[in-house]
Amino acid sequence: EFPAGDEGYHTYGELTEVLEQAVADHGDIASLSSVGDSHEGRALHLIKISDNVAQDEDEPEVLFTCNQHAREHLTTEMCLRIVERFTDEYGSDPTVTELVDSREIYVIPTVNPDGAEYDIEGGRYKGWRKNRQDSGTDLNRNWGYEWGCCGGSSGSPSSETYRGPSAFSAPETTAVASFVDSRVVGGAQQITAHIDFHSYSELVLWPYGYTYDDSNDTMSPEEAKRFQEVGEALAASNGYTPQQSSDLYITDGSINDWMWAEHGILSLTFEMYPAGGGGLDGFYPPDERIEPETQRNDEAVEILLTEAGNQA
Numbered sequence: 286e287f288p289a290g291d292e293g294y295h296t297y298g299e300l301t302e303v304l305e306q307a308v309a310d311h312g313d314i315a316s317l318s319s320v321g322d323s324h325e326g327r328a329l330h331l332i333k334i335s336d337n338v339a340q341d342e343d344e345p346e347v348l349f350t351c352n353q354h355a356r357e358h359l360t361t362e363m364c365l366r367i368v369e370r371f372t373d374e375y376g377s378d379p380t381v382t383e384l385v386d387s388r389e390i391y392v393i394p395t396v397n398p399d400g401a402e403y404d405i406e407g408g409r410y411k412g413w414r415k416n417r418q419d420s421g422t423d424l425n426r427n428w429g430y431e432w433g434c435c436g437g438s439s440g441s442p443s444s445e446t447y448r449g450p451s452a453f454s455a456p457e458t459t460a461v462a463s464f465v466d467s468r469v470v471g472g473a474q475q476i477t478a479h480i481d482f483h484s485y486s487e488l489v490l491w492p493y494g495y496t497y498d499d500s501n502d503t504m505s506p507e508e509a510k511r512f513q514e515v516g517e518a519l520a521a522s523n524g525y526t527p528q529q530s531s532d533l534y535i536t537d538g539s540i541n542d543w544m545w546a547e548h549g550i551l552s553l554t555f556e557m558y559p560a561g562g563g564g565l566d567g568f569y570p571p572d573e574r575i576e577p578e579t580q581r582n583d584e585a586v587e588i589l590l591t592e593a594g595n596q597a
């Protein structure tokens with residue numbers, strides 16, 4: 286459980302209840318399933334929000350993933366905010382209603398439930414980042430595009446950026462990737478846009494992370510320009526700083542690089558609050574920050590959902 290004073294954060298059990306309640310209350314527009322199990326056997330919950338939710342309709346599909354990194358608990362709350370807003374405000378907020386009626390929204394509130402639960406075990410924060418396989422794999426270095434190519438991860442199991450023994454060696458990345466693969470229908474990937482939420486630094490990041498090149502043979506200058514324009518619009522809405530991932534540091538095996546290169550998905554990373562501080566404390570904002578810092582991204586979520594309907 287979370288330390289005293291931080292009860293506003295959701296444990297895995299609590300978030301499971303929230304998702305089940307959302308579906309119970311809004312069964313016409315929300316359904317709950319799972320993309321698979323974590324290493325320790327926790328269901329990786331997948332919630333779908335859309336009108337006629339039981340039908341696979343021909344509407345742009347958008348994915349939000351959170352908590353790849355265990356200690357980044359604010360991101361789990363970000364995904365729960367999306368679930369709450371797009372179910373509770375359906376029928377009352379015109380923008381929410383329009384987006385739920387014209388998109389299929391997928392949310393995975395925690396990609397790394399084992400790590401998140403370990404991080405808070407005994408009511409003490411451990412600063413844990415990775416999953417709970419062996420000495421831990423950094424899930425955001427375990428994706429299969431340019432895995433381990435470029436010095437953007439570590440081959441040492443004890444490292445915080447350990448890439449794993451092979452691409453997709455983690456059940457969690459494998460499960461999410463398999464779900465995305467399954468959204469290729471009639472030869473076309475139905476998911477057109479994605480945000481992976483992290484903390485912290487208040488940044489909007491776009492691929493590639495594995496190379497400093499702005500564009501190359503798998504991302505044309507026009508496609509790179511679209512990432513930059515969308516990234517800048519998102520950052521203008523929440524006050525984060527927009528930049529290409531590799532401007533921060535080289536990362537290889539990241540989710541964004543895979544989502545773009547393998548599926549052409551407009552895939553970005555948000556680094557949430559706080560902006561700086563530099564230490565472990567930045568991963569643990571007091572729970573009073575949850576509401577303001579998740580609602581700070583409401584407009585960005587709307588922008589991405591809208592952009593998902595635009596052609597590349």
Ligand SMILES: NS(=O)(=O)N[C@@H](CCC(=O)O)C(=O)O
Nearest residue numbers: 425483484494530536539554
């Ligand atoms: N959330 S974080 O680990 O501090 N930063 C992310 C940045 C992700 C990226 O650059 O694409 C990472 O290194 O995986």
Ligand SMILES: [Ca+2]
Nearest residue numbers: 335336337342
């Ligand atoms: Ca629909």
Ligand SMILES: [Ca+2]
Nearest residue numbers: 341342343344
């Ligand atoms: Ca569809």
Ligand SMILES: [Zn+2]
Nearest residue numbers: 354357483484
């Ligand atoms: Zn992270």
